[in-house]
Amino acid sequence: MTAPKIQIRQVGKTFVGDKREVEALRQIDLDIQPNEFVTFVGASGCGKSTLLRIIAGLETLSHGEILLDGKPIDGPGVDRAMVFQHYSLYPWLSVMKNIKFCRQLKVISDTVRGPGDMENARGRADALLNLMGLTPFADAYPSQLSGGMQQRVAIARALMPKPATLLMDEPFGALDAQTREVMHDLIRHVHKLEKSTILFVTHDVEEAIYLGTRIVLMAPRPGRIDSIYEVPLPAQRNQDMKLSPEFTELKRQILARIRETSGMQTDLDQLAKLTAMAEG
Numbered sequence: 001m002t003a004p005k006i007q008i009r010q011v012g013k014t015f016v017g018d019k020r021e022v023e024a025l026r027q028i029d030l031d032i033q034p035n036e037f038v039t040f041v042g043a044s045g046c047g048k049s050t051l052l053r054i055i056a057g058l059e060t061l062s063h064g065e066i067l068l069d070g071k072p073i074d075g076p077g078v079d080r081a082m083v084f085q086h087y088s089l090y091p092w093l094s095v096m097k098n099i100k101f102c103r104q105l106k107v108i109s110d111t112v113r114g115p116g117d118m119e120n121a122r123g124r125a126d127a128l129l130n131l132m133g134l135t136p137f138a139d140a141y142p143s144q145l146s147g148g149m150q151q152r153v154a155i156a157r158a159l160m161p162k163p164a165t166l167l168m169d170e171p172f173g174a175l176d177a178q179t180r181e182v183m184h185d186l187i188r189h190v191h192k193l194e195k196s197t198i199l200f201v202t203h204d205v206e207e208a209i210y211l212g213t214r215i216v217l218m219a220p221r222p223g224r225i226d227s228i229y230e231v232p233l234p235a236q237r238n239q240d241m242k243l244s245p246e247f248t249e250l251k252r253q254i255l256a257r258i259r260e261t262s263g264m265q266t267d268l269d270q271l272a273k274l275t276a277m278a279e280g
């Protein structure tokens with residue numbers, strides 16, 4: 001059996017403010033295998049983004065440890081790339097320059113690399129542009145692109161340094177339903193092609209099932225893992241699978257569990273009681 005890509009051991013995170021402390025994560029234990037596609041769902045505030053940010057090295061943890069390829073994470077690295085909901089492209093750079101930007105930084109910072117690497121970088125940038133269907137827009141600026149296209153540029157830029165792990169925090173949250181479907185098939189294709197390990201946070205349960213091989217459902221106050229679901233779909237997916245009984249049953253189970261863990265059910269019950277009282 002292969003060693004896990006990521007080992008999350010007893011991880012806790014408490015944000016300490018002037019007036020109060022927030023326990024964003026408590027006792028998170030999870031192993032993620034190389035080339036897995038794990039999706040994270042759960043009520044708002046259950047710590048999904050915090051966990052991703054800790055793995056990215058953008059946030060420190062308060063307890064426990066996270067091992068990446070057996071070594072503790074001690075900051076950001078080119079082996080991990082993060083994609084956010086807001087595309088955060090450089091508006092003054094063309095599509096091609098946005099994609100190459102991160103790679104250039106890596107090349108400049110790495111004295112062992114020479115001009116040959118710049119050639120490789122150009123080849124990879126061209127290949128990524130092609131993969132994302134952006135070749136005709138290489139010289140366009142972000143403001144000239146739709147939201148879906150901007151997010152494709154952001155994904156291409158994240159993939160440029162060949163990160164083994166891709167951390168995606170609601171990357172398609174701002175896109176319309178049709179564009180999201182296209183992006184879903186694209187990101188599954190990227191996963192297969194690049195053999196990356198993907199951790200993907202979403203509020204959309206359908207998205208979590210369609211993309212993931214495993215779904216981690218988190219619960220809030222404190223943020224913790226509530227349950228883990230294996231997705232009963234084949235590796236090769238298509239949009240029609242969303243209508244299958246396995247898919248709809250899993251979606252029903254997960255939505256019900258999110259309602260239970262978020263306290264929304266109690267709110268709805270109370271609302272129903274109040275409505276009944278008001279009606280007489």
Ligand SMILES: Nc1ncnc2c1ncn2[C@@H]1O[C@H](COP(=O)(O)OP(=O)(O)OP(=O)(O)O)[C@@H](O)[C@H]1O
Pocket residue numbers: 015016017022023024042043044045046047048049050051223
């Ligand atoms: N920098 C911070 N300082 C203080 N509290 C924070 C900080 N970042 C997150 N939190 C708190 O930690 C908890 C978890 O937040 P986090 O954003 O990780 O949750 P989430 O599950 O991603 O939420 P959402 O689905 O709404 O994006 C929340 O209570 C949030 O208010």
